[in-house]
Amino acid sequence: MAYLYFALIVFLTFVAFQTLYILIPIFKDERRKKVLSLQEHSFSVIVPAYNEAVVIENCIQGFIQTSSKNAEMVIVNDGSTDNTLDKLKKLLKLQPYAKPFDQPLRHKELLNVYRSESAKNIFVIDKLNGGKADALNAGINFASNAIVVTLDADSVLHANSLSEMNDAFKEKNVIACGGNVMIAQAFQGDFENLQPHFKMKGILRYQFLQYLTDFYLYKRAQASLGALSVISGAFGAFKKEILLKVNGFRTTVGEDMDITLKLHRYIEENGRRDKITFVPSAICFTEAPDTIRDLFKQRVRWQKAFIDCLVHYRMCYFHKFSKRFSIFFLVDQFLIGTLNGFPVIAAPFLLLINQNHYLIMLMLLTTAFFLFTYQRLTTLYISYLHTITFSKTDLARIVLFLPFEIFIFRVLNLTFVLYGTVTYLYKPHSWNKFERTGALEIKGVKRA
Numbered sequence: 536m537a538y539l540y541f542a543l544i545v546f547l548t549f550v551a552f553q554t555l556y557i558l559i560p561i562f563k564d565e566r567r568k569k570v571l572s573l574q575e576h577s578f579s580v581i582v583p584a585y586n587e588a589v590v591i592e593n594c595i596q597g598f599i600q601t602s603s604k605n606a607e608m609v610i611v612n613d614g615s616t617d618n619t620l621d622k623l624k625k626l627l628k629l630q631p632y633a634k635p636f637d638q639p640l641r642h643k644e645l646l647n648v649y650r651s652e653s654a655k656n657i658f659v660i661d662k663l664n665g666g667k668a669d670a671l672n673a674g675i676n677f678a679s680n681a682i683v684v685t686l687d688a689d690s691v692l693h694a695n696s697l698s699e700m701n702d703a704f705k706e707k708n709v710i711a712c713g714g715n716v717m718i719a720q721a722f723q724g725d726f727e728n729l730q731p732h733f734k735m736k737g738i739l740r741y742q743f744l745q746y747l748t749d750f751y752l753y754k755r756a757q758a759s760l761g762a763l764s765v766i767s768g769a770f771g772a773f774k775k776e777i778l779l780k781v782n783g784f785r786t787t788v789g790e791d792m793d794i795t796l797k798l799h800r801y802i803e804e805n806g807r808r809d810k811i812t813f814v815p816s817a818i819c820f821t822e823a824p825d826t827i828r829d830l831f832k833q834r835v836r837w838q839k840a841f842i843d844c845l846v847h848y849r850m851c852y853f854h855k856f857s858k859r860f861s862i863f864f865l866v867d868q869f870l871i872g873t874l875n876g877f878p879v880i881a882a883p884f885l886l887l888i889n890q891n892h893y894l895i896m897l898m899l900l901t902t903a904f905f906l907f908t909y910q911r912l913t914t915l916y917i918s919y920l921h922t923i924t925f926s927k928t929d930l931a932r933i934v935l936f937l938p939f940e941i942f943i944f945r946v947l948n949l950t951f952v953l954y955g956t957v958t959y960l961y962k963p964h965s966w967n968k969f970e971r972t973g974a975l976e977i978k979g980v981k982r983a
Contacts, residue, residue, distance in 0.1 A: 545875055546899055552867045553906055557913050559756040576701050577605040579775070580684040580692075581674030583667045584610055586617045587688035590822065590971045592626055597691030597819070599654060600726070602698050607656045609674045610688075614643075614664025623659050627651035632658065640672035640783040648677070667768070668784035668793075675778055683778060685791075687769045689971050690819045691719065694727065699817035700772045706812075710777045711798050713763060713813040714770030715750045718743045719820040729820075733929040733936075738830060740936055741944035742823045744911060751815060751917045752910065758813035762863035765792040766811070770819040777801065777809075787847075788964050789840020796848050800855045807857070815921055822971050831951055838873070838955025843963060845869060873956055876949045907941050 580598055584591060591610070598608045612620050623629060632650035643665035651657040662673055675683055682704060686692070696714065703712045721743040722729040733740060757763040766773075768791030781797045784790045795811070802809050824830040845864075852861040915925070915933065925933065 542878065542899075545871065546902075548866065549871045549875070550902070550906060552863075552871065553910060556752045556756045557910055559759055560752045560917050561913060563755060563759060574705060575605055576682050576704050577680035578603060578607070578682045578684050578697050578700070578772070579674070579678030579680040580606060580608045580686050580697075581671055581678065582608065582610045582686050582688050583613055583670035583674070584615060584619055584688045585613045585664065585667070585670070586615045586619060587971070588615075588617045588619045588622045590689040591619060591622060593691050594686065594688050595626065595654075595657065597693075597726075598657070598686075600694055601692050601696060602694055603701065605680070606697055607658065607679060608654075609658050609660060609677055611660045611662065611670040611674045613662060613666070613670040620659075620661060624649075627657055627659065628653045629659055634677070636677055638676045639779055640676050642669045642673040642676070645673065666786050668786045668790040671790065672783040675775060675783055678775055681775055682772055683775045684770070684772045685768060686819065687821060689719075689822045690716070690769045691821075692770070693818040693820070696770070696817045696819055699814050703812055703814045703817070704772070704774075708809050709812050710802075710809045711766060711771065711773045711795075711811045712817070713754060713758070713766040713811070714772065714817045714819055715813075715815045716746060716767050716769045717818055717820050718746055718823045720823060720825065722820065731923055731925060731929070733925065733932045736825060737936070737939065737944070738827065739823060739825055740933075741940050741948075742830070744914065744933070744936075744940060746823075747918050747923070748910060748914045750813075751921065752914055754813045755815060755917075757863060758811065760859055760863070761810065761857060762860045763811050763813060764795060764860075764864055764868060765789075766795045767791055769821045770817070772817075773798075787840065787843055788836055789843060792840050792844050793847070796844055796851075796856075799857070799860055800848070800851055803855050803857055827947075830948075831954075834948060834951035835955040835958065838952045839959045839963060841868065841873070842956055842959040873952060876953050876956075880946075880949060880953065904941055907945070908937055911937055911940075 582591075582594060587594075595608070595610075598606070610623060612623065627649075628651060629649035630652055632648050634648065643663040645660060645662045647661040649659040649661070651659075658677070660673055660677060662670070671685060682700070684697070684700070700712055700714070703709055718739065720735055720739050721731055721733070723732055724730050733743070735743075754763060771791065773794075777798070778794075781794075781801050785793050785797075787793050798811055802811070824833050848856070852865060856864070911933075915930070918924075
């Protein structure tokens with residue numbers, strides 16, 4: 536009976552958090568506050584690249600067609616073993632470039648630095664392999680501009696993404712911003728007028744809906760409460776001076792979550808004057824795994840990253856992290872998002888042994904189903920407010936897909952989370968990169 540009471544308390548806590556994620560985005564005023572400052576910030580877009588020959592051209596073209604004039608791109612070739620560097624030389628007409636710069640952040644040895652002849656604001660650093668965090672630190676050292684943008688090599692910036700980031704940094708106390716990441720395979724058409732669609736594989740449908748919910752509901756709510764736990768490595772922006780103060784990126788399986796937690800600690804230790812925000816209108820497109828095998832690799836890595844940060848910052852909760860952030864991180868993401876997964880997966884087997892609580896379990900399951908369904912419908916509404924609109928046919932496809940998404944794909948993802956949690960105990964830093972295919976076909980943009 537004690538176990539049943541505990542399960543009900545955890546379930547009610549889960550309902551409370553999910554309700555917050557629904558209500559806050561609905562009632563949040565999306566009208567941008569007028570900021571008197573007319574300052575145009577300068578951006579250094581850093582792209583760590585390891586064996587990215589298939590996707591790097593799309594990333595470059597996305598940067599070239601952005602509307603920001605005060606931006607440079609720094610591609611860090613992190614010891615690629617494929618033809619990434621050769622492709623960059625061909626695409627950008629690279630020439631050796633000598634630029635003295637301080638190197639306060641440690642990283643592996645630099646081999647060469649190049650500058651593009653065809654696009655003078657694009658640079659390439661060639662260095663020994665040291666991992667993503669190491670490559671980002673090298674890029675931060677080289678960066679000339681005040682705001683550092685971290686961008687995955689398979690991410691493609693929307694034309695207005697940097698100008699939207701610029702508006703966010705006009706608030707002086709903003710030290711970092713999370714960008715909005717969309718699934719590339721879910722969009723089609725000319726790049727200046729990409730339209731979402733839902734005619735694709737089930738695994739991509741699941742991820743598309745999940746990303747929309749994560750970014751338009753979860754991250755917006757967390758940022759509003761000062762509890763944003765991760766600025767996505769696919770697209771985030773930081774003040775360079777703050778990155779140097781926190782000693783850059785730590786080499787770990789999840790450098791994006793780690794740097795976000797570093798910033799939360801920095802904010803708490805410096806009088807809570809600064810803040811981290813989220814910019815839903817700053818969009819980039821990224822390639823999602825299109826097979827179960829690749830999704831498994833990605834989600835296991837994400838979970839290992841979460842557990843690694845959970846352990847690494849264990850002395851910071853309610854002390855060097857704010858109480859609000861600590862509650863969201865420990866209760867919502869660890870207790871409910873991870874630990875609660877074990878009894879959820881075990882529940883059907885327990886019912887086979889003991890059917891006394893069958894009706895209670897059915898009631899909880901039904902409540903969760905309607906809550907998830909309402910949450911997805913709220914996601915569609917919020918997406919519509921941000922000009923992500925679907926045809927009537929696609930809306931019908933989404934509604935019909937929801938039962939499969941909730942009962943099949945969510946459960947599948949939960950098993951990946953649990954596997955990642957368990958394997959962290961004996962393989963904390965191992966992860967396999969899924970193979971990219973260059974899914975977003977760029978049309979109607981300038982070439983380097």
